[in-house]
Amino acid sequence: MTGSQCGRVLHVVSGCSVQFLHRHNGGRCSLVTRKFLTTASHQSERRSPLEGIRILDLTRVLAGPYCTMLFADLGADVIKVERPGAGDDTRSWGPPFKGTESAYFLSVNRNKKSIGVDLKTPKGAEIVKQLAGSCDVLIENYLPGKLGEMGLGYDDMKALVPRLVYCSISGYGQTGPYRSRAGYDVIASGVGGLMNITGPRDGDPCKVGVAMTDLSTGLYAFGATMVALHHRQQTGCGQYIDCNLLSTQVASLVNIASNYLNAGVEGKRHGTAHESIVPYQAFKTKDGEYMLVGAGNDKQFQLLCKRMDLPELLEDERFQQNKVRVANRDVLLPLIANRFETKTSSQWMQVLEGSGIPYGPVNNMQEVFSDPQVVHNGMIQEVQHPTAGTIRFPGPAVRYSLSQTVMPRPPPTLGQHTQEVLQGILGYSDMQLKQLIEAGVVQ
Known part of the structure; x- marks a missing residue:
């Protein structure tokens, strides 16, 4: 076509x-x-559900690479285009390093192929255009307009490959007053309201421990691209997708946004506590560790009081419904906190086991990856990397009854698959490849 x-x-x-x-x-x-x-x-x-789909990955850092890794896990052929000599920014984000590779880069680039191409050269841009002709999807996270300057914007690609799904990930969107700003997770989480509601009740705003705005944007981009592929299957037409960190973050405010938009209630910091449910937070135990418990309804609160041997709370009118527990949180929470400090976390785990009450410890990384349910769910994958040796990472979060994720392959070294892709897909000769390498166009 x-x-x-x-x-x-x-x-x-x-x-x-x-x-x-x-x-x-x-x-x-x-x-x-x-x-x-x-x-x-x-x-x-059982087969990988996205076999036969090819993704041209012009992303780096986290939101984009996380999105394309989800495609790669499901069997898509993901070709990651990196800068010769440097590669994805996160290749240098360390310590820690495993061999010569940063642990950060290893976390979101498994099951991909890497080619080193200098997009700023005419020949490098031409290579990307040629590859786009053999791909179903192009995903990029350059500043808005930057790829257009190289002749690689959506309008350029649409004219060459009308069936191409083209997904752009940016900080603030392709238009508007902030379009030219660099977009980083922590900045977008501040502008988008997340930091203002994260942290101790009387403390400073805090960032989340991982870049949730980036990760959420990657998930939105993955879902949006799947929708566009479904639309193309019905119509034959590709389309353009605009994903950005700010819109993702604002959309992800969910109940806090609804509280403000519908009731005028400003969001506040509550530490581990919940805006609208009491109790629902972490409590310090006798051994200095923390236990999380939640009473999402009145029945669960009653069960909690019985298990914790606090029958007097059941008779107190200030605590009998969630709405009054929320109003009286400053009275109720110290009573529960004092009780938690009478036993160790392991003792409370035994007390709450089988109660029907949501509960669990606040685990560190060692405890997470030795947790029996995490191990049972197969959340640790191990592969052999060509330079880093044995590496491990969290596996895919979803299981399928009739499909399967691919057998994990290690994240690629920079330019590891340049020859394979240029010769195997585009048909370049040995002489053409040699000339491109010598000119610094590819690595």
């Missing part, structure tokens, strides 16, 4: 196959058949 028009796609369903009748420009049609799994005929067949 050439030009800027999109073809039409008709669906003919037959058993576990769908035939796509694609009408090209000029009226010519071609019939493409894709097979889909059904529980009736493929109970035993």
Whole structure:
């Protein structure tokens, strides 16, 4: 399909196959058949659900690489384009390092291929255009307009590849007064209200321990791209997606935003406590550790009081419904806190076991990755890296009954797959590749 028009796609369903009748420009049609799994005929067949999808990854740092890693885990062929000689910024974000690789880079770049291409050179930009022609999706997180200056913006790509799904991730959006600002997680979390509601009740604003605004944006970008791929399957048309950290953060304020927009209640810092549920927070125990408990309804509060041997709280009118517990939190919480300090965390775990009350410890990293449920869920993956040796990382969070994530492959070294991609996909000769390397266009 050439030009800027999109073809039409008709669906003919037959058993576990769908035939796509694609009408090209000029009226010519071609019939493409894709097979889909059904529980009736493929109970035993398990495959990665995104096999056959190719992603051109022009992202670095966290939000974009996290998004593309989700695609890679599900079987998509992800080609990560990096700067020759430097690569993704996070390659130097350490210590700690594992061998020559930063632990940060290793965390979000598994199952990808790396090619080193200098986009600022005409030939480098041409390579990206050629690769886009063989890809389903392009994901980038440059400053708005920057790729357009190189001839790699959406309008440029749409003219060449109308079926391409093009996803841009930025700090504040492609238009508007902040479009030219650099976007980092901690800044967006401040502008978007998260930091103002995070931290001790009477303390300073705090950042979340991991970059949740970046990660949430990566998740939004992944979901949006999947929607666009579904739309293309129905229509034959690619489209442009605008994801940004600020909009993600504002959308993620959920109940705190609703409290303000609908009731005029300003968000506040509550430490580990909850704006609208009491008790629902961490309490210090006898051994100096912390236990989390939550009473999401009145029945759970009653169970908590019984398990903690606090029957007097059950008769107090100030605590019998959640709305009055919220109003009287300053009276109730010290009573519960004092009781928690009479036993160790392990003792409280035994007391609360099987109660139906949400509870758990505040774990450090060693405790997280030795937790029996974490181990049971298969959340630790181990692979061999060509320079770092044995590396481990948290595995995918989701399981499927008929599909599976790919067997994990190590994050790539810089330019590890340049030859494979340029020769295997674009058909470059040995001489062409040699000339590009010598000119510094690729690594």
